Structure formats: structure tokens, C-alpha cells
Amino acid sequence: MAIDTNGMPISGNVLLAIGAFALASIVAGQIMGARMIDKADWPKLCPAILAAEAPMPERFERKTPTMRCDDTVSIFGAEAKELCHIFGNPDFNGQTAQLEKEAYDRKQSLAEQRRAKIARHAGSRCDCASSTYLQDNWWQLGLYAATARQVSLSSVTGMNTELPQTLVNPHCASLAEAVQ
Numbered sequence: 001m002a003i004d005t006n007g008m009p010i011s012g013n014v015l016l017a018i019g020a021f022a023l024a025s026i027v028a029g030q031i032m033g034a035r036m037i038d039k040a041d042w043p044k045l046c047p048a049i050l051a052a053e054a055p056m057p058e059r060f061e062r063k064t065p066t067m068r069c070d071d072t073v074s075i076f077g078a079e080a081k082e083l084c085h086i087f088g089n090p091d092f093n094g095q096t097a098q099l100e101k102e103a104y105d106r107k108q109s110l111a112e113q114r115r116a117k118i119a120r121h122a123g124s125r126c127d128c129a130s131s132t133y134l135q136d137n138w139w140q141l142g143l144y145a146a147t148a149r150q151v152s153l154s155s156v157t158g159m160n161t162e163l164p165q166t167l168v169n170p171h172c173a174s175l176a177e178a179v180q
Helices: 012-039 042-053 069-076 078-086 094-120 122-136 138-146 159-166 170-179
Strands: none
Touching: 012 042, 012 122, 012 138, 012 159, 042 094, 042 122, 042 159, 069 078, 122 138, 122 159, 122 170
């Protein structure tokens, strides 16, 4: 089955050339987009972005009050206070405070382990984000390549903001559930 181009205002060769140029521009746009992603250090930035999203415990604050010996026995006079200083003025709530600190340290350690695990397994999610970006912006990147980088739309110039937004794409975000 042949297409008759005799009745068209443009010859078949011109249409074929336009189609070939459009196809070449789309392919070149994908190649340029992949190079732009690599040049923007996305493979290094993405794991850091994902690890920063993991919650960290708040700063440690002691919840039990300090109950030093001299504060407690000061009602018995200066001699009792002096006796406390001889024994090193211990904190009677010191063991409770130590348990609080150990619990905080465990929580901190677990959060750091989770961040490290997210960073180790970030590759598939980061790759998903870059390939999704390339798929979603195929014609913008093709136009960018076809015009020899003279015409660039906001999705191409704003690639550094679009890539992190692509991480929350439902397809890419579903990869995070396997890690957590």
C-alpha cells in the first residue's frame, strides 16, 4: 500500500525529511537529557536528597530534673552541703538521666541506620526519577535538541527542580516502600 503524495502541496521526500529530522531530534533530546542529568550530578545528589527526607530525632533534652546532693540536703545546713561536696555532689536522678540518654542514642542510631539504608538503596528510585523525567519531557528535550539548544522550555531549564519532584511520582515513590 503506497501513499499517493502527488496531490499534496509538499513532496513526499520533504515529508520524509521532516519526519526523519523530528525522529532524530527526539533521539538527540533523550541523549542530551541523559547527559544533562549526569552533568548536574544527579546520581550523587539524589541519595543525599532521599536520606535527608528520613526523619531524625529531635535534639536531646534531659527530661528528668537535676537533683544534686547539695540542693537536696541544703535544708539541713552548710555542714550537710559540705558533706555532699566531699562525696562529689552526686546527682540522685543521674541513673534516670543516663537511661534517657541511652534511649535517645538508640533512637539516633536507628535513624542513622535508616538513612544509610535509604542511601544504599536509592539507586533504583533515582534511576526511576531520571527515566521518568526523560519520558515526561521527551518533546521538550527534542525541541531543545532540534533548535541546537536555542529554545528551551521551563521543564528543561528547571531540570534541577523537576528531578527532585519526580522522586515523589507515585511510580518512583512506590520503590521507597520496599526499603522502609
